[in-house]
Amino acid sequence: MSxxxxxAPALVIALVTASALTxxxxxxxxxxxxxxxxxxxxxxxxxTPFSTYHMALDLTVDFERKVIEGNALLRLxxxxxxxxxxxxxxxxxxxxxxxxxxQGMSPAPFELGETDPIIGTPLRITLPADANRVEVTYRTSPxxxxxxxxxxxxxxxxxxxxxxxxxxxxxxxxFVPLQDTPAIRFTYEAxxxxxxxxxxxxxxxxxxxxxxxxVYRFQMPQRIPSYLLALAVGKLAxxxxxxxxxxxxxxxxxxxxAYEFADTQRMLDIAxxxxxxxxxxRYDLLILPPSFPFGGMENPRLSFVTPTVIAxxxxxxxxxxxxxxxxxxxxxxxxxxxxxxxLNEGFTTYLTNRIMERVYGKQRYQMExxxxxxxxxxxxxxxxxxxxxxxxxxxxxxxxAVFSDIPYEKGALFLHELETLxxxxxxxxxxxxxxxxxxxxxIDTNTFLEHLDDTLLAEHDDVLDRDRILEWIxxxxxxxxxxxxxxxxxxxxxxxxxxxxxxxxxATELYTGPWTYHEWKAFLDGMPxxxxxxxxxxxxxxxxxTRARNNxxxxxxxxxxxxxGYAPADGRVEAFLTSVGRNxxxxxxxxxxxxxxxxxxxxxxxxxxxxxxxPLSVKVNGGLVYGEDAPR
Ligand code: BES
Ligand code: ZN
Numbered sequence: 001m002s003x004x005x006x007x008a009p010a011l012v013i014a015l016v017t018a019s020a021l022t023x024x025x026x027x028x029x030x031x032x033x034x035x036x037x038x039x040x041x042x043x044x045x046x047x048t049p050f051s052t053y054h055m056a057l058d059l060t061v062d063f064e065r066k067v068i069e070g071n072a073l074l075r076l077x078x079x080x081x082x083x084x085x086x087x088x089x090x091x092x093x094x095x096x097x098x099x100x101x102x103q104g105m106s107p108a109p110f111e112l113g114e115t116d117p118i119i120g121t122p123l124r125i126t127l128p129a130d131a132n133r134v135e136v137t138y139r140t141s142p143x144x145x146x147x148x149x150x151x152x153x154x155x156x157x158x159x160x161x162x163x164x165x166x167x168x169x170x171x172x173x174x175f176v177p178l179q180d181t182p183a184i185r186f187t188y189e190a191x192x193x194x195x196x197x198x199x200x201x202x203x204x205x206x207x208x209x210x211x212x213x214x215v216y217r218f219q220m221p222q223r224i225p226s227y228l229l230a231l232a233v234g235k236l237a238x239x240x241x242x243x244x245x246x247x248x249x250x251x252x253x254x255x256x257x258a259y260e261f262a263d264t265q266r267m268l269d270i271a272x273x274x275x276x277x278x279x280x281x282r283y284d285l286l287i288l289p290p291s292f293p294f295g296g297m298e299n300p301r302l303s304f305v306t307p308t309v310i311a312x313x314x315x316x317x318x319x320x321x322x323x324x325x326x327x328x329x330x331x332x333x334x335x336x337x338x339x340x341x342x343l344n345e346g347f348t349t350y351l352t353n354r355i356m357e358r359v360y361g362k363q364r365y366q367m368e369x370x371x372x373x374x375x376x377x378x379x380x381x382x383x384x385x386x387x388x389x390x391x392x393x394x395x396x397x398x399x400x401a402v403f404s405d406i407p408y409e410k411g412a413l414f415l416h417e418l419e420t421l422x423x424x425x426x427x428x429x430x431x432x433x434x435x436x437x438x439x440x441x442x443i444d445t446n447t448f449l450e451h452l453d454d455t456l457l458a459e460h461d462d463v464l465d466r467d468r469i470l471e472w473i474x475x476x477x478x479x480x481x482x483x484x485x486x487x488x489x490x491x492x493x494x495x496x497x498x499x500x501x502x503x504x505x506x507a508t509e510l511y512t513g514p515w516t517y518h519e520w521k522a523f524l525d526g527m528p529x530x531x532x533x534x535x536x537x538x539x540x541x542x543x544x545x546t547r548a549r550n551n552x553x554x555x556x557x558x559x560x561x562x563x564x565g566y567a568p569a570d571g572r573v574e575a576f577l578t579s580v581g582r583n584x585x586x587x588x589x590x591x592x593x594x595x596x597x598x599x600x601x602x603x604x605x606x607x608x609x610x611x612x613x614x615p616l617s618v619k620v621n622g623g624l625v626y627g628e629d630a631p632r
Pocket of ligand 2: 322326345348
């Protein structure tokens with residue numbers, strides 16, 4: 001048990017007593033132990049006496065059958081007594097298991113345990129006493145939750161199929177049998193066989209050369225957690241953007257992507273200067289087809305990126321700053337289980353804002369901070385109180401179903417408060433040291449708090465209050481007096497909106513000329529719940545919102561039109577839902593349709609679109625339109 005947890009209960013009692021005395025001014029009591037799961041409840045493999053430190057994959061990608069088959073050789077370090085190794089799997093067909101050591105390998109007894117709908121199926125292997133490696137021969141299912149197999153028509157070029165993986169949070173086990181917990185880190189090598197003419201890329205040392213025989217070999221010399229294992233196969237071309245950065249994409253997207261993300265090298269330089277060396281070699285981007293269910297995924301050396309952020313004006317590139325920032329917060333210092341996701345995403349959101357300020361200036365920084373704060377406010381209103389805690393129990397829950405803005409925006413706001421209290425130079429020095437001290441380690445919130453005790457809380461006890469820090473981390477909502485970032489530009493946007501709402505100025509007369517995406521987003525997101533048909537028509541005619549090409553603007557507008565039953569946008573709603581697979585857009589739009597009493601239409605659109613959706617998008621949005629619980 002950690003030093004921190006040991007004395008936490010006393011603190012809870014102190015808080016309860018204090019709150020009984022001054023009932024309304026004290027924060028609510030919270031039970032830290034009850035909020036902290038032991039170990040990683042989402043992996044059957046984490047409690048076994050072995051730890052994987054290297055993996056060698058030999059895989060064949062078969063587009064006809066939509067399966068990957070091959071071998072995974074795991075090299076193991078013993079961490080305790082016992083002979084049973086457990087690996088996580090989901091929908092894998094296991095054909096053989098061998099175990100042994102450098103002297104030789106022989107068949108090992110194994111069994112598949114009972115399947116848990118969230119966690120999958122444990123693969124239990126009995127190892128001989130002197131074994132330090134195990135090799136599993138297996139095949140994936142065409143329905144693997146972590147893979148999407150695309151038909152040629154679902155790609156930009158329309159002529160070749162495409163495959164990509166998305167392992168975070170617990171989907172690596174659907175394409176490799178492994179210890180699928182972020183608490184364990186391993187290096188890897190891989191041989192990947194793909195149809196000739198296609199290219200395979202991984203979260204490893206990609207080279208721009210095309211293998212004429214379709215056989216690609218990868219090395220990943222830095223230790224990574226399993227959720228950062230990544231593979232994509234398609235008709236991919238490469239374009240360098242600078243010495244260390246470049247883009248992989250279908251050739252149809254390549255130029256536009258390289259233009260959009262041309263500032264990546266500057267972001268990298270800035271991050272390195274403030275937070276220490278970039279430890280991963282190259283930093284490239286992979287542009288995926290539009291069905292990619294996330295905005296971006298921080299796969300090491302090769303962030304996976306949705307094409308929906310290619311707006312033509314670099315307005316949505318904070319996503320790149322975000323995935324790049326994970327090279328420090330997340331990939332270098334990693335949350336030890338999904339309960340501690342805020343250590344990855346909160347730190348990364350904070351770093352993103354800082355990088356954006358340095359590259360694009362204070363005004364954009366303020367606007368992006370304010371948009372983040374708005375998103376946080378919306379989540380705080382929407383979510384059950386329990387899910388507004390930075391750390392909350394995840395036992396029995398599907399990580400895909402508890403995904404929200406809270407770990408991102410509340411986590412970032414907490415760090416922003418620390419920065420404000422102790423000053424930027426001191427906080428940057430803290431971060432630099434934190435990334436160095438915990439580099440290539442997986443940590444939980446307790447370890448972070450112990451580290452705070454030894455550093456900031458010891459050095460800045462004049463301005464920092466430990467109880468308040470605990471409240472940030474363990475209590476629901478926001479502590480009283482939490483920072484509320486605002487932007488000068490948005491104050492003007494609000495005045496403009498008010499002029500229009502009051503009828504004082506017609507939409508065509510509003511001063512919106514120099515507005516960027518940020519102002520439009522704030523303008524639309526701040527609209528009242530109800531607008532009249534005439535108002536919607538006036539906005540649409542003046543600003544052509546139904547035809548907006550920027551996906552964020554289109555999304556905000558379409559939400560308004562659904563809420564208010566503005567029929568001229570219905571066609572665009574349907575087109576958007578069937579052409580984009582990013583869940584951040586799909587889920588709120590489907591929810592809005594359901595809330596507007598349009599379930600029938602939502603189901604019709606979903607049924608027509610679902611063959612092109614990623615399994616994750618099918619799972620979360622299918623539940624939503626067919627009336628089951630779905631994440632926000
Ligand atoms: N690592 C996340 C995506 C993720 C989180 C996948 C949890 C599965 C479980 C990635 O870095 C991310 O945060 N993406 C955001 C980017 C945005 C905040 C700029 C997204 O996809 O929208
Ligand atoms: Zn992230």
